[in-house]
Amino acid sequence: ELEGGRFGYGRFTPDWLQCCNNAKGFLVGYSFFVIVQGMLVNGFVNVSITTLEKRFGLQSSETGIISVGYDIAFCILTMFVTYFGNRSHRPRIIAIGAFILGLGALMFFLPHFTTGLYSYEDGFETLCTGKEGSDGCTSSSSYLSNYVYVFIFAQIIHGIGCTPLYTLGLAVIEDSVPKESASLYLGIGNAASIFGPVLGYGVGGIVLGIWVDFDKVASDEITLTPVDPRWVGAWWLGIMISMACAFLLVIPFAGFPRQFKGTAKYRRMKTAEVDKDTGGEVAKNENFGNSYKDFPKALLMLAKNKTYVLVTLADCSEAILLSGFTTFLPKIIENEFQQTAGLAAIMAGVISIPGGIIGHVVAGLIIKCFKLRTASILKFNIVCCLCVCALSPSLLLYCRNRDVAGITKPYGNDTTMEGLVAxxxxxxxxxxxxxxxxxxxxxxxxxxxxxxxxxxxxxxxxxxxxxxxxxxxxxxxxxxxxxxGNCKTNDCNSLGPFLAVFCFCVMFTFMSSTPALVVTFRILPEKIRTFGLGVQWLFIRALGTIPGPIMFGNVIDLTCILWQKRLCDDSKGSCWIYNAKDLAINALIISIAVKITSSVLFGLACFFYKPTSETEPGDDVTKEEEMVDNITATVNEAFESDLSDTELEKCKTFSENGELYTVL
Structure with a gap:
């Protein structure tokens, strides 16, 4: 195997660049990429959901489809990228992905420059004059809802660009470090993915406080304020920032070598916890995976691995909850606690920072420090899911709806509500x-x-x-x-307790993500490990992150009590007011149902798991196997290096744990 190439571009490989030529350098580059991806796809796009609904006249079910466009592309490509890309130059494939991600961002914000100025009144009569004003069709004769297809296509491009990142990128990290350190490296990489949405929420909240057409209209011509329900912020500005960052990421990934020094050794050391059936079948054929003809065989092997299938289904269940809350948490905070879209986005980011980062890193440290084996990791995930169930009632902390005449409160002394006309x-x-x-x-x-x-x-x-x-x-x-404007209400103090408790829900949710990834890498043999991760991501997207936002969007739409009534075609537009109580109850039901399902699936995975080596660390057999792997790798590195004959002779005999070994 080709070991230890130099970092650089063509013949430009100076020594001062080689500080990046290791797993730590790749982890830094990977972390920046996932930050940009999360900032764009899970941050700026999601934080702009309410704004896009107002600007382009969309419903929550339609904006939910925008969110899943990314996952659709991921599903289509992931198996092929992981199966064939695993034998290619993986860092360069990731560099191409970064470039494609930038193109998707460019397409996403283009509608701002191809549409006219945002119109929020259309000549309607604001006073009770008894005369009918403009019907609103003259200045906005054509609604912009068809732009939903542009957003979906841009999200598909985003998915194409990020497919190598979460498959080949994670495989490079796992291949390049010892088994005992892999969980910590993967935990740090996953923790970095939290910063992206957080930055997206934070910066997105700031730019949403800027008028959408600030580049076309003088500030003194803007009569609305961010607290006005008709306000639309500069949703496109953050997308433009993400585009620039994505293009810059092409530079470092194009310089990494095919693999780092030590990769072959670390691969040989990670065989003891492979599932018995799958590992034995792959071991019978040393050339397995080198031909496209092995593609269906590899799929069949994965399907026979009960632990792998059950862990994948559990990840799908978790993805439903994560994708749903990632997309709509700012909207839930906005409507349950009567906050502006920008402030709600910032609050969603605030509780995601400590919860997500602590969850990923602590889980990785627990696995590393306590040297948890696969069965123990699965039990640990069950505990995390049950903790979330116990904390989920915090979703019932909400503020009652404002009194709106004809909607939540009758007009005057009337006892019935029959809409806005009284x-x-x-x-x-x-x-x-x-x-x-x-x-x-x-x-x-x-x-x-x-x-x-x-x-x-x-x-x-x-x-x-x-x-x-x-x-x-x-x-x-x-x-x-x-x-x-809306009446100011000071009778609700639930926001603080909600944010505090929900932060722990986020933490325990993410504490099961890194362990589940570690389990996937451990139970699959090296030849199909990356492919198995790709297939797993396929099902996570198809059964989790794609239906998740759509399901959440439809559930949220069911709680709407005041829809926009379009006059031109007499259809429904976006929702103006949601029932806060129903919204909280629906979110609670979904959370508990998903977490109980995940707990059962992790439990079944633990029940069916059978490792290749039944011995635990500390048993003589396992120690001897690991020792032989270390000796083999050491000798191979010596013979592959530029040593003299005398130095090679010294490598033929050496001691390990007090025993003298001779290399034949």
Whole structure:
């Protein structure tokens, strides 16, 4: 096997670059790549879900499909990339993937430059005048919902670019370090993947506070503020930043060698915990995997490995929950705790930082320090899943919905709610397409000043107030009865406890991710290890991360109590108000159901697991096997190096653990 190539580009391989030519250097590059990938796909895209719904008139079920476009491409390519890519120059394939990821980001933010300015009122009459204003079809005659296909295609390009990263990249790391250190390296790599979404949420929250068309419209022409439900932030700005970072990542990965020094030795040392049936079948054929004809045989071997199949199904179950909350957690916080989209995104990032990083790193350290074998790791995952079940009731910490006349609270003294039209405003002819809330002095929100029956505007400097409102039975203060925006509520203090407890849910969820990956690498023989990881990712995407956001999106849509009513085609647009209680209960049911399913699958995997070597570390047989592997690798390295005949002669006899060995 080709060992220890130099880091560089063609003939440019200076010594000062060789500090990167090892597993640690590759781990740094891998970490930066997963940060950029997470920042783009799991950060900026997800944090912009609510904004994209408003800007392009989409529903949650449609934005859920945008999220899974990435996974669709991953499913299509992963088996072929891992089977054939494992024998190719893996770092260079990853470099090509980084370039493709940049192209996908370019396509994703292009709709901002191919559409007109964002219009949020369309000439509607805001007061109760009894006259019908514009129907909104003149200035926005064609809705932008068809751009959903552009976003889906861009996400597919993202998936193509990242397929080598989470398959070949992880395999390079696992191949390049000793078995006892692999869990820590993989844990650090997975922990780095948390920074990406966190950066996406944090920076995304900042850019969403900037007007979407700031590059086309002067700031003094913008009359809305970020707290206004019609506000749309600069969702495209973060995507543009990710594009630049992805193109820069091509440089380091193009310089890594095919494999690092010591890779062959480490591969030989990782055979004791391979599943007995699969390992024996591969061992019978030394050339297995060198031909495309072995492709179906490899699939059949994986299907026969019960532990592998059950761990894969458990990962699929976990992926449903992770992808769903990753996509919609900012939206859940926004609607359950009445926060702006930008602030909700930042809060989602805040609880993901400590929970995700601590979960990955601590799990890797536990496996390394306690030298957990495969069966013990599977039991550890069961405990983590049960801990999440115990903490899941924190999802019931929510704030009740604001009082919105006709939606969550009847108009006046009426005992029934029949929509936005009531006796007090039936002659107003109000638009029902754009949510332009006002707060009355009775501390009740109204869909618009028109819905509140207001017939008079009261100017007050830069602010605008409303008076003579037939639906507000309160004496005016300083000549006004209502002001723009939602009423400020201070009767809910659930956000702090929710964030604190949910952070631990995140931690225990991620504590089972790295161990599950370690199990997959340990139970498969080296020749099909990367391929097995690719097939596993295929099922995780197909059965987990693809249906997860779609399922969450549909469940969230079921809790909507006020839909946008498009006037041009009389169809539903995005949702303005969700029922916070129903949203919390649905999220709780999904969480507990998924975690119980994962626990059962990890338990069955542990039951069916049978290692190649039945002896535990410390038994003489296992010690001797590991010792022989070390001796073989040491001698091979000596003979492959440029040693003199005298030095080679010295390598033929040496001692190991007090015993003298002779190399024949």
């Amino acid at each position: 006796t007090c405003n039936e002659d107003c002819v109000c638009q029902e397409e754009f949510y332009i809330p006002v707060c009355g002095l009775n501390n009740v929100n109204y869909f618009s000043a028109c819905a509140a029956g207001c017939k008079e505007v009261v100017p007050n400097g830069t602010l605008t107030y409303y008076n003579n409102c037939s639906c507000i039975n309160v004496e005016p203060v300083d000549g006004w009865q209502a002001y723009p």
